[in-house]
Each structure stands twice: as structure tokens, then as C-alpha cells.
Amino acid sequence: MRVEVVMPQMGESVAEGTIIKWHKQPGDAIEKDEILLEISTDKVDSEIPSSHEGKLAEITVEEGKTVDVGTTIAYIETEKDADIESSDNGESEKAEVAEDTAERSEEATAPANGEQIETKGRSGKDFYSPLVRSIAAKENVSQSELESIEGTGIGGRVRKQDLLGYLESRGTKPAARPTKQVQAIKYTGPMENVDVVEMDNIRKSIAKHMRTSLDTSAHVYSVSEVDMSKIVAFREKHKAEFQRKEGFKLTYTPFIADATVRALKDFPRVNASVDMDKGEVLEKRFVNLGMAVAIEDGLIVPVIKGADERSFLGLARETHRLANKARDKELDPDDVQGGTFTITNPGIFGNLYGLPIINQPQLGILGVGAIKKRPVVINDAIAIRSMMYLTLSYDHRVLDGAVGGQFLQRIVQYLEEFDGEGIL
Amino acid sequence: MAEITYIQAISEGLREEMQRDESVFLLGEDIGNYGGAFKVTKGFVEEFGEERVIDTPLAESAIFGMSIGAALQDMRPVAEMQFSDFVSTGFNQLVNNAAKIHYRWGAAVPMTVRMPTGGGVHGGPFHSQNTEAWFFHVPGLKLVAPSNPYDAKGLIKAAIRDKNPVLYFEHKYLYRREKQELSGDDFLVEIGKGRVAREGEDLTVLTYGSMVPTSLEAASHLESRIDVEVIDLRSLMPLDMELIIGSIKKTNKALIVHEDIKTGGIGAELSARITEEAFEWLDGPIRRVASIDTPVPFAPSLEEYFMPNPDKIAAGIQQLWDY
Amino acid sequence: MTQAELSELVKRSEFTPVAGLSAEDCVTLYYYMQLTRTFEMRLASFYRQGKMVGGVYLGTGNEATSVGATYTLEDRDILAPTHRDIGAHFVKGESLRAMALQLLGRAEGPTGGKDNGLHQGNKEINTLGMISHLGAMISVAAGAALASKIKKSGQVAIHFIGDGTSSIGDFHEGLNFASVMELPVVYIIENNQYAYSTPNSKQYACDWIAQRAHGFDMPGIVVDGTDVVEMYRVTKWAVERARRGEGPALIESQTMRMRGHSEHDSADYVPQKVMEKWEDKDPIDILKNYLRDWGVLTDVTREQIDEQIESEVEKAFEYALDAPVPEGPEAANGVYAR
Known part of the structure; x- marks a missing residue:
């Protein structure tokens, strides 16, 4: 039989995806779980394995096209019968129930229990439940926005969870509220000697998120200097053995991550988000630490879940694992969601410091500068120390200079007072 | 004890x-x-x-x-x-x-x-x-x-x-x-107060009597997929509307289960009350799993068909959840 | 009028007590019977003047039965009357004012306007409010008697039943139960010959309803229900027997409903001859003559009593007519006891 291949939903808030590359062409045989195509969404790029064994019969969406989640993008011809086609438990149970109903509906006089109730008239995609209507009204979701949401209910109906997912991805700012759009100035000059490079999904997504962040948060910055000499010495002493034992390099990142997590636990207000509509600051009792990773064409921020529950070694391993996954474009949607604070590393290219943009809906981001040896005055004597600049960008809507400054100083303190005893 | x-x-x-x-x-x-x-x-x-x-x-x-x-x-x-x-x-x-x-x-x-x-x-x-x-x-x-x-x-x-x-x-x-x-203590259960027999976030089953353990069994079958809340009404008159409406406002879906036949049962009134008091909170139709509208038949096979059981309730939950 | 006021009017010397009733008792019985008649005639004219809410069901011809039987009870005893027993309510201690308020559906009345007719109960004087489903109160009266038996309180219950009620299944269940448990309850059938329009010949095939008592193994007695003294005598015997723990009894009072089922009913299904025969047996006339013959009550003093009754009834209705009707929202209150 012919089975559909649909654009998968890569993350609860993702509504559409772009086909990057078809790995098979019509007529090609394909194994179950063999890579069929690559797609890109505004969250991640992914390779999609085939759900069935058979032959790729038809491709309905070409490379480079962007379609809604759930859209049929290809057909696979299989040799199996329809009734054993589905391996999904929920599906098969539904099939059983439907069969049950067919039996019972013959007995018209006595409506059976557990029967499948058919919703007559308006249904599926066109029907919005009272709850969906009331949430939409409260959150200023327009009718056209509602219609744009991909429903996961029967017949594509927008369920509660679909709308809530949509709102989460949309952020707290109601999209329906008209905002003054600054007309971007475009280049209108001659096109000779101009190379036109198409922006890919990730680029577009970064562009949108960066702009949104600046429109949302009231960015302010504090900069501080850290004496990293102890950590530099520690790393020098242990890096060879670490590499041998763990199989990857000991970088400065876990040291900074560890100090940051500890400081976040001291200042829960920084490890938070804000809901301006409700007038609430949501302080998280867990730390999910985002680590910006530069990749080939852009930047992605995998998240170390439960960073506050990990040891130094645990942080080091997770950082390494996620960075690798990011560079190999193998991050799952889940890997890039749920961050509560982010660290980014403008120093990686040797720069002294940078002023990063907050990763929404977080309230702060730490920029790590390059470690450089500089002469510093210690007890009125000049000494050569390994120095590093830290910059903190934070959201002045919620965090005042006092909190931001103290938080940053706490990171400095933890780094300078570093005592490597037993951490490896 | x-x-x-x-x-x-x-x-x-x-x-x-x-x-x-x-x-x-x-x-x-x-x-x-x-x-x-x-x-x-x-x-x-x-x-x-x-x-x-x-x-x-x-x-x-x-x-x-x-x-x-x-x-x-x-x-x-x-x-x-x-x-x-x-x-x-x-x-x-x-x-x-x-x-x-x-x-x-x-x-x-x-x-x-x-x-x-x-x-x-x-x-x-x-x-x-x-x-x-x-x-x-x-x-x-x-x-x-x-x-x-x-x-x-x-x-x-x-x-x-x-x-x-x-x-x-x-x-x-x-x-x-x-x-x-x-315990041997002298305790009372207040008439008019229901009970949350199982906490859940996704869907509320309103039931009482023999269908409470039956519904709990159905809920546990579905545990990995659907987080079902089961309310044991305990008191049918008066109904604990505060508890009932509170649960509906949380899960936004209501399945009523009773062993009594469907037509004109307690579920009909419950359904009407929920619609009256919490319409804007519903993300699906209120549905019922109940016995079929016949006298109670005698032979076990007939009675099995007549009455709700964990499978029928689970199917009802699944369908409403999918809605 | 109070017992003392009535006693003032009695000439004692010429009277030999009958059935344990003194001259004062007899005058008191007259007072209640005449009060019942006067009160009911006022209701009949109110009905025709459009002052009543709902129907009016009168007990004309039934006064001796209601009053005579109830007069045997002590204050603590239990009375379960039916809808033609205004006299029984009065004897048991219900006030004229309360009765007028009740029948006019006023807020201050015993049911606060929530029920009509003689459906009120009163815990203070231990009357049980009837329901329109005749027969239902037979076992309720037995249950009250059961409470007396369990508590060993010595209370006796009287319940009035109509002839029509004797046909309903509850009659069998209740009498059987009361007899099996030997309960202190006395059932009095007010056999007024018609159940609405249905004559006794279509209601039962036996000669007397009281015959059925034998099947329940309890005494069954037929009494001339127009003779209050006889009614009192027989009932007194049954009540005392019940109080001693010897079980229930069934008394059938032969009387006549001298008006229609309700005031809208002309009762033209009753043959003229039958009505005339019973008119000669008006219970109030019988007692009046009896008291005159014995020299207990002269016509002059009797008229004094009648006038006093007129004025009492007048006052009660004056008050009730002016009394407020219940507020609409009160309809929502009182379904459950708190």
C-alpha cells in the first residue's frame, strides 16, 4: 500500500519546516529507519528516517520548499496490508474502537457505551472549542493566527495544547497587537560586484530572534575583570591526564559554567523570566544553562539541563557532548529548549569582550572574553596574571544594576577563589 | 490497623x-x-x-x-x-x-x-x-x-x-x-464533598461507586500517554460542584462514567451543569461512558456488553483526548 | 373559648356522666364541633368570594368523628389527620389563626404557603402533616407508634382514613405491619359513603370495611360516626387498649359527607333521598338536642357560645386576610433541614 510521509513536528512550537535535501529519489528502495531526507526548522536541522520499508514512490515537496507541519511531502509504496501498517499504540487502539462502534451502531435502539461519537457539522480544523476561543481572546490571538496554528486534534482541530504551544513560541507579546514597524533601509545600488547569498532558515531565525530580543528587553551591561591565573594553572597541570581519561580537551568553559551556576543559585532573580501581562517574574528553582556554540553557518544554543545538579565533570562532559552534537547538526529539538540563562564566548576569537544580546525569554547572558596575560597591580607590586573580561547583559525591566553587578561579582569571586580540590 | x-x-x-x-x-x-x-x-x-x-x-x-x-x-x-x-x-x-x-x-x-x-x-x-x-x-x-x-x-x-x-x-x-x-477512630465523610481519586492534568473522569475502581484501572492503562484525573463524586446530591468545576478548569475535558444507563442518568445533569458553569473552559465535548439503555441483562456475556468496563472507559478517554 | 370559660356555662347537677365524659367535656365537644362547622362555612363563602387559593375540602357531617375521636388523646399523643379533619387539628391544639393563615396560603402559616389545605403538621402538638397520596400516612402513623414502643413512652397514635383509602395497597401494608408489631395506633375510617364521586358499592365488596380488621388480627368496630359520645366511647376503649400495649384497632365510623368532594363539586351524584336521610343525622344537631335534653346547655347559653365562636373565627380570618403572602424567593428555601 501507499503510505504518506509528512513534514514532522520538530518541537512542540514548530509550525513549519523546509526540505533541505532528499536522500532518496522516486523509485529508490528504502529500509525502515534509513535516512530519507533532511529538513530545517527555525529550531534545528534534522535528518529524517523513513517510517516504512519499501520504495519511494513520489516526492510531492521539492528541496528548498517550506511547508506546514503535517503536510504530505512524499509517498512510500510498501508491501504490507493496511490493517497492520500502524505500529503506534494509540492508532491501533483507535482502530479497535472504531471497529467496536461499527458493530454496535447496528443496534440503533440502544446507544452503546464507549461508542465513537461522530461530531457532525462543523468539526476539525474549522471548529474552535470554547476554551480555545477564550484563550485566544485573552491572548489577543486573531482569527487568522488561529487558522495558522496546526491542530493535532481529530481532523486537525486546534486543541488546548496546540494553542498553548503556539503562544509559548510566540512569546508573551501578543502578535495581533499592531506594532510600529521601522521600515528597514534597503540597498538600492548597482548589483554588479554584489554577491547575493540566500539566508537559510537558521540565519533567518537568528535574525528574527535577535531583533525580537532587542525589542523586548531593556538591555544594560556590566563588565568585570577576573584573574584566571589559578584556573589557568590548574588546567595546565591536569589537561593531559584529562584528555587521556575523558577523551576530550579540558576547556575553560566548565570552570565558567560552574561558577555561573553557583552564582545563579545565589541570585534566583537572575535565573528567571518575566510575564509582563500578568506582572509576574518567574524565578526558576532549576538551572538550564544555555551554551552558545558557533557552527558552520551560524550559532546555536544547546542547553545543559539541570546544570545545578551536575558536578564539574558532569558539566564538562555535557558541554562537550552538546557542542559536538551542535557541530554535527544532530541536536534534537529538546536539546535547544528550556534554557534559563546563557553563556556565550566572544573571546574565542581573541577579542577582549563583547556585549551579547539576551536569549529570550531569559533575563541575562554572560559574555566571556579572551584570557590574556596582563600586568596587574597586586599589593602595590606589578605582577603578570592571566586576566579575562566578563560582560553581563541583563534586562533592566526586572534586574537593576545592583543585582546585575553583584551577580557578576559573585561569578568573579567564585572563579578567583577557585580551588580545584577533588573536582576531577 | x-x-x-x-x-x-x-x-x-x-x-x-x-x-x-x-x-x-x-x-x-x-x-x-x-x-x-x-x-x-x-x-x-x-x-x-x-x-x-x-x-x-x-x-x-x-x-x-x-x-x-x-x-x-x-x-x-x-x-x-x-x-x-x-x-x-x-x-x-x-x-x-x-x-x-x-x-x-x-x-x-x-x-x-x-x-x-x-x-x-x-x-x-x-x-x-x-x-x-x-x-x-x-x-x-x-x-x-x-x-x-x-x-x-x-x-x-x-x-x-x-x-x-x-x-x-x-x-x-x-x-x-x-x-x-x-483506624478505629470515629470519623465522618461529609455529604456533599467529592474526592480526587487520582490527580491528573489532561482530562477529568467524573464517576462514582463501582466505576471509581474501574475508571482508575482504565486511567492506569493509559498512564504513559494521558494524565487522567479521576474524581470520585461520593455525594450525588448535593454534588460537589466546586471540585468538579475546578477540575474541568484545569484539564478542560470531561468524561462522565457511570454504571447506570446513559439516558437520564446523573451524567446528563453533570454534563448540563458543566456546560452552564464552565463552557468557556471546555476544549472538547462532554462525553459519557455508561450502560446501554436496556434492562440489565442476566447472562454474563450480555451483562458484559451492557456495562462499562476498563477497556470501554479507556477507549472513551482516548477518543476524548484525541478530539 | 377555654375549657374554664365553657365550664362556666354548664349546668352540672342534671347530668350523669356518660362514657367517662363530664358535662363540661360534652360542652367542650360541642364547642369544637360548632367551631369546625362555623370555620368551614366561612371557607365555603370565601371560596365563592374568590378569597381562597386553591380548592376547599370540607368535613361537614364529619365533625363528631374528628372531634370525638381526637378528644380521647393526651397532649403528648400523636395525631395523623386527613383532609376533612379541621376539628381534629383544633382539638389537638392548633390555633384558629394558624389554620386560617394556612388555608389562605399566608407567610406566617404553618407551611408558610408552601403547601395547601390541611397538609400541615405541627411538631409542638405532635400532629403529622398528611400528603395527598391517601394511604401513605397509614404506615407513617404506625412508625410514630413504633417510636413510642421503642422509647417506651406510652404515646398512642390516631390516624384518620377515608373509605376510598381502604382500597389502596398501603392500607394492607400499614395495617399488617402495625398488627404484626402490636403497635399503639388506632385507625379510624371516616366512612362518608363517597370517595369523590365513587359510592361505596364500587369501592369494596364486603359489608363493612372494619371486617378486614379480622384478617389483620385486630379489633374491627363499626360506630355511628354522627354520635360524638359514641365515637368518643369506642375510640377511648381502643386508645387505652393500645396504650396498654395490646396493639392496634380499626374503627369504622359511619357518617356522611354533606357537601361535594370539594366546593367546586355539587355532589349531584348523591341521590336526593340519601342526602335527606343523612340531613336528619347532622352530628351537631344530635349533640345539641342531647345537651338540651339533659339540661346541660340551654338554647340561650348555646347561642352565647355560638356567638363567641363566630367572633373568634371572624378575628382569625380578619388577621389572616391582612397577613402578608410569602415573598417569592422564599420558594427556594427549606428543602433540606440544616
Whole structure:
């Protein structure tokens, strides 16, 4: 039989995806779980394995096209019968129930229990439940926005969870509220000697998120200097053995991550988000630490879940694992969601410091500068120390200079007072 | 603490109330020396004497009439229907007399009617019915339906102490199947208060009596996919609307499950009340899983088809969740 | 009028007590019977003047039965009357004012306007409010008697039953139960010959309803229900027997409903001859003559009593007519006892 291949939903808030590359062409045989195509969404790029064994019969969406989640993008011809086609438990149970109903509906006089109730008239995609209507009204979701949401209910109906997912991805700012759009100035000059490079999904997504962040948060910055000499010495002493034992390099990142997590636990207000509509600051009792990773064409921020529950070694391993996954474009949607604070590393290219943009809906981001040896005055004597600049960008809507400054100083303190005893 | 069955819990509750209050007495068919058709009152006549454990003639109307008369003289009668099905021959006394006296002339009628209820025991059309809906429509009566030994004991005691006629629907199927450890303390379960039998976020099952354990089983089958909340109503009249509406506002989907037949059952009213009070909170239709609209059939295969079971309830949950 | 006021009017010396009734008792019985008649005639004219809410069901011809039987009870005893027993309510202690308020559906009345007719009960004087489903109160009265038996309080219950009610299943259940349990309850059938329009010949096949008592193994007695002294005597015997723990009794009072089932009913289905025969047996006339013959009550003093009754009834209705009707929202209150 012919089975559909649909654009998968890569993350609860993702509504559409772009086909990057078809790995098979019509007529090609394909194994179950063999890579069929690559797609890109505004969250991640992914390779999609085939759900069935058979032959790729038809491709309905070409490379480079962007379609809604759930859209049929290809057909696979299989040799199996329809009734054993589905391996999904929920599906098969539904099939059983439907069969049950067919039996019972013959007995018209006595409506059976557990029967499948058919919703007559308006249904599926066109029907919005009272709850969906009331949430939409409260959150200023327009009718056209509602219609744009991909429903996961029967017949594509927008369920509660679909709308809530949509709102989460949309952020707290109601999209329906008209905002003054600054007309971007475009280049209108001659096109000779101009190379036109198409922006890919990730680029577009970064562009949108960066702009949104600046429109949302009231960015302010504090900069501080850290004496990293102890950590530099520690790393020098242990890096060879670490590499041998763990199989990857000991970088400065876990040291900074560890100090940051500890400081976040001291200042829960920084490890938070804000809901301006409700007038609430949501302080998280867990730390999910985002680590910006530069990749080939852009930047992605995998998240170390439960960073506050990990040891130094645990942080080091997770950082390494996620960075690798990011560079190999193998991050799952889940890997890039749920961050509560982010660290980014403008120093990686040797720069002294940078002023990063907050990763929404977080309230702060730490920029790590390059470690450089500089002469510093210690007890009125000049000494050569390994120095590093830290910059903190934070959201002045919620965090005042006092909190931001103290938080940053706490990171400095933890780094300078570093005592490597037993951490490896 | 000793583990006791649902039926023992009823006996204990009755015994404790009779020991506590001399005005409490029992009347019903075969409840004395024989100890009742289900042995709820076994040993009672020896302990409390024939004047407080009265074997009556076969006369349901008179059993209720006598109860009303005694209650009007400040006694607290507990009348036993041998099977709740037989209540129909005493119907008038409950719906026109007991239920209306306080409204009409202000006298309290503190009587309890024990109603051994329900199917799943292959009793056929006249020993298996769920009769609560017949009385649900009658202002002046209170209706309770325990699903476990704790509630069985707490509610029989609360029913006896209540100043109103209370119909106590004890489910025969649960009698010896439900067991629980109970302390010997004197506790009551407040009439009018439901209970969250299982907390969940995705969908609310509203149920009572025998369908509470059945619904819990269905919910646990679906655990990995759907986080079901199960509300044990316990009190059918009055309903704990605060609890019910609160749960609907959380999960936004309601499935009503009862062993009684579907048409005109408690579920119909529940559905209407939820629509009236929480329409804007609904993310799907209110649905019911109930017995089919026939008399209760006798043969096990027929009865199985007739009644809800965990599979049917699970299917109902799944369909509503998918909606 | 109070018993003391009535006693003032009695000439004692010429009277030999009958059935344990003194001359004062007889005058008191007259007072209640005449009060019942006067009160009811006022209701009949109110009905025709459009002052009544709902129907009016009168007990004309029934006064001796209601009053005579109830007069046997002590204050603590239990009375379960039916809808033609205004006299029984009065004897048991219900006030004229309360009765007028009740029948006019006023807020201050015993049911606060929530029920009509003689449906009120009163815990203070231990009357049980009837329901329209005749027969239902038979076992309720037995239950009240059962409470007395369990509590060993010595209370006796009287319940009035109509001839029509004797046909309903509850009659069998209740009497059987009361007899099996030997309860202190006395059932009085007010056999007024018609159940609405249905004559006794279509109601039962036996000669007397009281015959059925034998099947329940209780005494069954037929009494001339127009003779209050006889009614009192027989009932007194049954009540005392019940009080001693010897069980229930069934008394059939032969009387006549001298008006229609309700005031809208002209009762033209009753043959003229039958009505005339019973008119000669008006219970109030019988007692009046009896008291005159014995010299207990002269016509002059009797008229004094009648005038006093007129004025009492007048006052009660004056008050009730002016009394407020219940507020609409009160309809929502009182379904459950708290």
C-alpha cells in the first residue's frame, strides 16, 4: 500500500519546516529507519528516517520548499496490508474502537457505551472549542493566527495544547497587537560586484530572534575583570591526564559554567523570566544553562539541563557532548529548549569582550572574553596574571544594576577563589 | 490497623452509630436473625435486641412509611432495601412523603435508606439496577455512593447523623472486593464533598461507586500517554460542584462514567451543569461512558456488553483526548 | 373559648356522666364541633368570594368523628389527620389563626404557603402533616407508634382514613405491619359513603370495611360516626387498649359527607333521598338536642357560645386576610433541614 510521509513536528512550537535535501529519489528502495531526507526548522536541522520499508514512490515537496507541519511531502509504496501498517499504540487502539462502534451502531435502539461519537457539522480544523476561543481572546490571538496554528486534534482541530504551544513560541507579546514597524533601509545600488547569498532558515531565525530580543528587553551591561591565573594553572597541570581519561580537551568553559551556576543559585532573580501581562517574574528553582556554540553557518544554543545538579565533570562532559552534537547538526529539538540563562564566548576569537544580546525569554547572558596575560597591580607590586573580561547583559525591566553587578561579582569571586580540590 | 472490606465498613459504621445513639434503629427484610441478605447486620440482633433490629414484613412502602413516622418522633431509622431494585414499591413514600416534609411543614426527617445497588453480579433485571437517577430528580433527598471502605464507613455514619432522608447506595460488586485499612477512630465523610481519586492534568473522569475502581484501572492503562484525573463524586446530591468545576478548569475535558444507563442518568445533569458553569473552559465535548439503555441483562456475556468496563472507559478517554 | 370559660356555662347537677365524659367535656365537644362547622362555612363563602387559593375540602357531617375521636388523646399523643379533619387539628391544639393563615396560603402559616389545605403538621402538638397520596400516612402513623414502643413512652397514635383509602395497597401494608408489631395506633375510617364521586358499592365488596380488621388480627368496630359520645366511647376503649400495649384497632365510623368532594363539586351524584336521610343525622344537631335534653346547655347559653365562636373565627380570618403572602424567593428555601 501507499503510505504518506509528512513534514514532522520538530518541537512542540514548530509550525513549519523546509526540505533541505532528499536522500532518496522516486523509485529508490528504502529500509525502515534509513535516512530519507533532511529538513530545517527555525529550531534545528534534522535528518529524517523513513517510517516504512519499501520504495519511494513520489516526492510531492521539492528541496528548498517550506511547508506546514503535517503536510504530505512524499509517498512510500510498501508491501504490507493496511490493517497492520500502524505500529503506534494509540492508532491501533483507535482502530479497535472504531471497529467496536461499527458493530454496535447496528443496534440503533440502544446507544452503546464507549461508542465513537461522530461530531457532525462543523468539526476539525474549522471548529474552535470554547476554551480555545477564550484563550485566544485573552491572548489577543486573531482569527487568522488561529487558522495558522496546526491542530493535532481529530481532523486537525486546534486543541488546548496546540494553542498553548503556539503562544509559548510566540512569546508573551501578543502578535495581533499592531506594532510600529521601522521600515528597514534597503540597498538600492548597482548589483554588479554584489554577491547575493540566500539566508537559510537558521540565519533567518537568528535574525528574527535577535531583533525580537532587542525589542523586548531593556538591555544594560556590566563588565568585570577576573584573574584566571589559578584556573589557568590548574588546567595546565591536569589537561593531559584529562584528555587521556575523558577523551576530550579540558576547556575553560566548565570552570565558567560552574561558577555561573553557583552564582545563579545565589541570585534566583537572575535565573528567571518575566510575564509582563500578568506582572509576574518567574524565578526558576532549576538551572538550564544555555551554551552558545558557533557552527558552520551560524550559532546555536544547546542547553545543559539541570546544570545545578551536575558536578564539574558532569558539566564538562555535557558541554562537550552538546557542542559536538551542535557541530554535527544532530541536536534534537529538546536539546535547544528550556534554557534559563546563557553563556556565550566572544573571546574565542581573541577579542577582549563583547556585549551579547539576551536569549529570550531569559533575563541575562554572560559574555566571556579572551584570557590574556596582563600586568596587574597586586599589593602595590606589578605582577603578570592571566586576566579575562566578563560582560553581563541583563534586562533592566526586572534586574537593576545592583543585582546585575553583584551577580557578576559573585561569578568573579567564585572563579578567583577557585580551588580545584577533588573536582576531577 | 486491620484491613476490612467495604461491607465490613458498612457494618462497623452501623454498629458504631447504634452504640453511640439509642435513637438509631434498623428495619428491613431478613435483617434480624438471618443478618440480612448480604450479612451486613449479622450479629446485630444479639447485640441490640429485636426492638432495634426489626425484621419487617415484605412491604417496602410500609418500611419507608414506618421510618418516616419514627423519624418524625426524633428516632433515626435506617431502612434496608434487600436490593435497591425493590425501592420502586416504596417509591411514593420517599419522593412524596420523606422528601417533602421539611419543605412543607419544617419537620426534619432524619432517616437513612440502605440501597444495595448495581450489576456485575449476574443478578438479572431485578437485582442489578442502579436506581440513583430515579431519586436524583427529587429535591429533599440526599444521595451518596461510596466507592471504598473508608467512604463507606464515613458516609453511613454521616448519613445516619444527617437531619434529612439520605439514600445510601452501597455497591454489591464492591462489597467484598474493596479492602482498606481503617483506624478505629470515629470519623465522618461529609455529604456533599467529592474526592480526587487520582490527580491528573489532561482530562477529568467524573464517576462514582463501582466505576471509581474501574475508571482508575482504565486511567492506569493509559498512564504513559494521558494524565487522567479521576474524581470520585461520593455525594450525588448535593454534588460537589466546586471540585468538579475546578477540575474541568484545569484539564478542560470531561468524561462522565457511570454504571447506570446513559439516558437520564446523573451524567446528563453533570454534563448540563458543566456546560452552564464552565463552557468557556471546555476544549472538547462532554462525553459519557455508561450502560446501554436496556434492562440489565442476566447472562454474563450480555451483562458484559451492557456495562462499562476498563477497556470501554479507556477507549472513551482516548477518543476524548484525541478530539 | 377555654375549657374554664365553657365550664362556666354548664349546668352540672342534671347530668350523669356518660362514657367517662363530664358535662363540661360534652360542652367542650360541642364547642369544637360548632367551631369546625362555623370555620368551614366561612371557607365555603370565601371560596365563592374568590378569597381562597386553591380548592376547599370540607368535613361537614364529619365533625363528631374528628372531634370525638381526637378528644380521647393526651397532649403528648400523636395525631395523623386527613383532609376533612379541621376539628381534629383544633382539638389537638392548633390555633384558629394558624389554620386560617394556612388555608389562605399566608407567610406566617404553618407551611408558610408552601403547601395547601390541611397538609400541615405541627411538631409542638405532635400532629403529622398528611400528603395527598391517601394511604401513605397509614404506615407513617404506625412508625410514630413504633417510636413510642421503642422509647417506651406510652404515646398512642390516631390516624384518620377515608373509605376510598381502604382500597389502596398501603392500607394492607400499614395495617399488617402495625398488627404484626402490636403497635399503639388506632385507625379510624371516616366512612362518608363517597370517595369523590365513587359510592361505596364500587369501592369494596364486603359489608363493612372494619371486617378486614379480622384478617389483620385486630379489633374491627363499626360506630355511628354522627354520635360524638359514641365515637368518643369506642375510640377511648381502643386508645387505652393500645396504650396498654395490646396493639392496634380499626374503627369504622359511619357518617356522611354533606357537601361535594370539594366546593367546586355539587355532589349531584348523591341521590336526593340519601342526602335527606343523612340531613336528619347532622352530628351537631344530635349533640345539641342531647345537651338540651339533659339540661346541660340551654338554647340561650348555646347561642352565647355560638356567638363567641363566630367572633373568634371572624378575628382569625380578619388577621389572616391582612397577613402578608410569602415573598417569592422564599420558594427556594427549606428543602433540606440544616
